[in-house]
Amino acid sequence: MHHLLTLDGLPRATVVGLLDRAQHFADTPGDFDALRGAAVCTLFFEPSTRTRMSFQLASQRLGAHVLNFDVSTSSARKGETALDTMRNLEAMGVRGFIVRHHDDGAVARLADAARPETALLNAGDGRSNHPTQGLLDMLTLRQAKGDDFSRMRIAIVGDVKHSRVARSDLHALRALGTGDIRVCGPASLLPDDGTLADCNVTHDVDEALDGVDAVMTLRLQRERMEDGLVDSLEDYHRHYGITAERLRRAAPDAVVMHPGPINRGVEITDEVADGPRSLILRQVANGVAVRMAVLERLLGR
Numbered sequence: 001m002h003h004l005l006t007l008d009g010l011p012r013a014t015v016v017g018l019l020d021r022a023q024h025f026a027d028t029p030g031d032f033d034a035l036r037g038a039a040v041c042t043l044f045f046e047p048s049t050r051t052r053m054s055f056q057l058a059s060q061r062l063g064a065h066v067l068n069f070d071v072s073t074s075s076a077r078k079g080e081t082a083l084d085t086m087r088n089l090e091a092m093g094v095r096g097f098i099v100r101h102h103d104d105g106a107v108a109r110l111a112d113a114a115r116p117e118t119a120l121l122n123a124g125d126g127r128s129n130h131p132t133q134g135l136l137d138m139l140t141l142r143q144a145k146g147d148d149f150s151r152m153r154i155a156i157v158g159d160v161k162h163s164r165v166a167r168s169d170l171h172a173l174r175a176l177g178t179g180d181i182r183v184c185g186p187a188s189l190l191p192d193d194g195t196l197a198d199c200n201v202t203h204d205v206d207e208a209l210d211g212v213d214a215v216m217t218l219r220l221q222r223e224r225m226e227d228g229l230v231d232s233l234e235d236y237h238r239h240y241g242i243t244a245e246r247l248r249r250a251a252p253d254a255v256v257m258h259p260g261p262i263n264r265g266v267e268i269t270d271e272v273a274d275g276p277r278s279l280i281l282r283q284v285a286n287g288v289a290v291r292m293a294v295l296e297r298l299l300g301r
């Protein structure tokens, strides 16, 4: 593995190996020296809190020098392209680029143009991929429900069509052999391009939640309302919001996940997001460990 661009097609053994290593980092406080002396750069052309900060922390825990590229104060504001930005940073000795970009495939295009010794880590591109989110979600599920994914019933609820998180979760769930993957949302927010070919698709959230072990709810971007894809946030919440009452349809020990940032009261209520079944902050904590495992794999000595 030279870059991490997608989880699509990764062998099960590779995913499990990364999760095992991430679990080791999660269980072992303190710093490591796998990246000592290496320079990495977070190159984010879109906003982020969790992904960017946890990649920074993960790089620092591994001993790397970390550069943070700030679009608002960089020469990108003068029109410099992402490719020229990367080439200039490569010339300074940066070996690892952690990239978030609004265009589908942008990170793969940078990887194609990079020097042989450079590694690209996709931190989210367009609607396509968010591979480290997929891995941290699998680590969180595995900690809560064990490592036999074939017995798991998972519901993904919300705006799957525009979600790179959902795509990476689906790639990872498939790689791990998940037994029952259900996908639920309004027809306007579900893809019809074959992405859901092997999933149980429904527009009825009560049906989707029936007996599931985990509910993975997704952020609803407010511009979807302006696009006319949902009537109103209230209407969306009424039909698809995860409430304590709805959650009673799931298995008694079912857990709830959300990649963040949350629209409280839209896709999930405060009571559920902050309640005992919520793994949302566990997901965030696991983000550091997973990103350490990926950085070590791609850039470690």
Ligand code: CP
Residues within 6 Å of the ligand: 047, 048, 049, 050, 051, 052, 124, 133, 259, 260, 261
């Ligand atoms: N989950 C996630 O990608 O969050 P950020 O946009 O804050 O990085």
